[in-house]
Amino acid sequence: MTDTLNFSIPTPKLSSDIYNHIHDMARRFANERIRPRAIELDDTEAFPSDLYEEMAQLGLFGITVPDEFGGAGLDALSYALVMEELSRGYASIADQCGLVELIGTLLSVHGSHAQREKYLADVLAARKRVCYCITEAEAGTDVSGIKTSAQRDGSGWRLSGSKIWIHNAPIADYGYVLARTDPAAGNRGMAIFIVDLSANGVSRGKKEKKMGQRASPVGALHFEDVLLGEEALLGPVNRGFHIMMSVLDKGRIGIGALAVGIAQAGLDAALEYAKTRKQFGKPIAENQGLRWMMADMKKDITAARALVHRAAMTMDAGLPATMDCSIAKCFAGDIAVQHTANAVQIFGGSGYIRGFEVERLYRDAKITQIYEGTNQIQRTIIARELLKA
Template sequence: MPITETHQEIRRTARRFAEEVIRPRAEALDHDEAFPADIYWQMGQLGLFGITVPAEMGGAGLDALGYALVMEELSRGYASIADQCGLYELIGTLLSLHGTDAQRERWLGPLLAAELKPAYCLTEAEAGSDLSNLKTFADKTADGWRLTGSKLWIHNAPVADVGFVLARTDKEAGKRGMSIFIVPFDAPGVSRGPKEHKMGQRASQVGALQFDDVRLPADALLGTEGRGFHIMMGALDKGRIGIAALAVGIAQAGLEAALAYAGQRRQFGQPVADFQGLQWMLADMVKDITAARLLVHHAAEAFDSGGQSTIFCSMAKCFAADMAVAQTANAVQIFGGSGYIRGFEVERLYRDAKITQIYEGTNQIQRTIIARELLKNGVPA
C-alpha cells in the first residue's frame, strides 16, 4: 500500500508539531516528570488523537499506516507524547468498535478532544503477560455491577478521568469470563496509588489503582459480557504497531543526533566521522532503522487489509524495540562520555527506548506469539 498524499499531510502535521512544540520541551518534561496537558489539548485540536477512529465519530478516519506515521513523528520529538497518542488510539478503537451510541456520545468526543484523560487498565500484580491470572472481579447487582480489585503500572492512573477496566465476570470461564467496564474515576471506591518514578518516558504518568466495591450502572459494560479479553487483545495488535513506530522514532532521533555530533566532534585533528569504526556504527543505525520502519509499515498494511496480521504486528514490535535499544546505545557510544550525561538528548533516548521491549507485551511474549502463529499458519507471505 503506497503512502498517499493524505498520509503525507498528517505526517507533515505531526512532524511540524513535534519539531515546534514537543522537542523544545522534551528535556524539561523528562526532568520534571510533568504531565503536559497543554500539549495534549493542542494535539486534540489538530486531530492527532483517534487517528483510525472514523471521521463521523470525531476521529481522523485514517488507517493503521497513518497511525504508524504519526507515532513515529511524535516520538522523534518525545516518546512520552507519542505514548499518549497511542493510549488515545487504543481507547478510541474500543469505543468506536464496541461502544453503544450512548457510550460514544458521552465519552468518545471529549476524549479525542483531550477534554478527558483515559486509562487502559489491564495489568495486575500477578497478571501482566499472563492475563489468565486476573483477580479484579465484577459482580452483577440488581441495577448494574460492583467492581472490586486492583491494577498496577497503569498509564495515566495518577491523572486519568476515566478507566477502561478488564475484570472477571465469571470466575469459572477463564478468558471467556472477562468483560470491560467504563469506570469514572470520581466514583466512590476508586482510589489511586502514588505516581511511579520511571527510568524513561518520565512525562508519561504511571501508577496503581484500587477499586473497593465500586458501584457501576448496567451501561458501564463495554461490548458483550464475557468478550472483554478478546476485545482487548484485538486492540493490542494495533497497539503493537504503534509501539513499534514509536521505537523507530526514538531510534531515528538518536541517529540524527549522532550524525550531527560525529561531524562536529574532533579527535586527533579530524572529525570523528572520519573514523571507519564510527562510520560502521552509523551505517548499522540507518540500516536497522530503515528495516524496522519497513517492517512496521508492512504490519500496518497487513492490519488494514483485514487478514491475519498478528504475526506481522508482533514481529514489528519485537524487532523495532530491540533495534531501538541497540541503536540508541550506539548513539550514546558515538557521543562518548557526553552521551552518558543528563541533558544530552541521546542519554534520554536510551532510557526512553528500554520500555518498548516491555510494554504492549514483552519481547519474550512477542517471540512466543510469532512462533505460535508460524506453527499454526506456516510461513507468512
C-alpha cells in the first residue's frame, strides 16, 4: 500500500512589488501620522476623522474591495499587511480600517447594484461612518440567541430591538443590523438590514468607557418600530446569519494581524528600553532572563504572523479558510496579551505608568481575545472543523 502525501502550502497571489508597496505605505503612514498621536488619542478618546480621511485618500480603506467598486482591488494578504502596520502605530486606527473592510465586503459581495451605488463610495472615502450590529445583552457568543426582530410591514419591514457594544455606534451614519425575520427558523431565520441611524425610532446609548483601544467609540443602539423599505435588506432574507459569519472569517484575519501589530510594537519598545536602561552598571538587556523573554516574544510574533498570512493566502486561493482564520486570530490574540505583559515587565515600574507606550499596548491587546468571537469560541470552531474532517 502506498501512502500518498497530499501536502500543499498556500502561496501569495499577487506580485511582491504590490505587497511591498502597500506594506511600506501603511508603515510610513503609521510611523509618521498615527504613532505620534497614539498616547494623546488614548487619553482623550477622540475620534480622529482627519486621519481617516487621509487613509481613505491613500487607498487604505477597502483593500479587498474590487477596484470596479472603488476599492484597492487587492487580497486578504495585503489587508493583513496593512492591518499589522496600522496597529503597530495604534490599534484603534486599525480597528476603523477593519470595520470599513467588513462593511465593504458585505456590500461588494452581498449587496445589490443599487446598494453598492448608494453606500460604498461614501464608506470607502470616510465620508460616512458605519457599524455592524450583532451583539445583544442576551446574545454575545451565542449569536443564534438574538432577539432584535424585523417583521414584514406592508412592502417593507418593521425593526425592533437593541444592540450593545457596537463599534462606532455613537458616531455612525449607518448600521448593518442582524435581525430575526423568522423566530421558528433558528440561524436560517435572520437577515441583515442597512439602517439609517438618523431614522425615526433609532436612539443611541451612551459611549462606553473602555479599558483599551479607546479612540474607537463603542455603544448601544436601540430600534423602536423603525420602518425600513425592502431596499434596506442586504442579501437574501434568511441568509443573514451565514453572510455575517462568512465575512467574520476575513474579520479574524484582520484582528489576528492587528494583534500581531500590538505585540510587535511591544517588542520594539522592550528592545529599545532594554538596551538603554542601566542597572548594576550595565544595560538590563545583558541579563539572560530578559534576553530569553525577548527571544520568546520574537519567536511567537513570527509564528503568529505566519499563521495570519497562511489564513489570508488560504482565503485568497479560494480554499476553505475558517479553521485557519480561527487559529490565526486565537494564537495572535493570546500571544499579544502574553507578550505585552512581558513588555510591561521589561519596563519595570515605568511600564505601569500612563504615558508609556507599553502600558497602553497591554490594555489594547486584551480585547483581541474577546471581539470578533472570543478565543474560547475560536477553539470551539477549530475543534468543530477538526472533527468534521
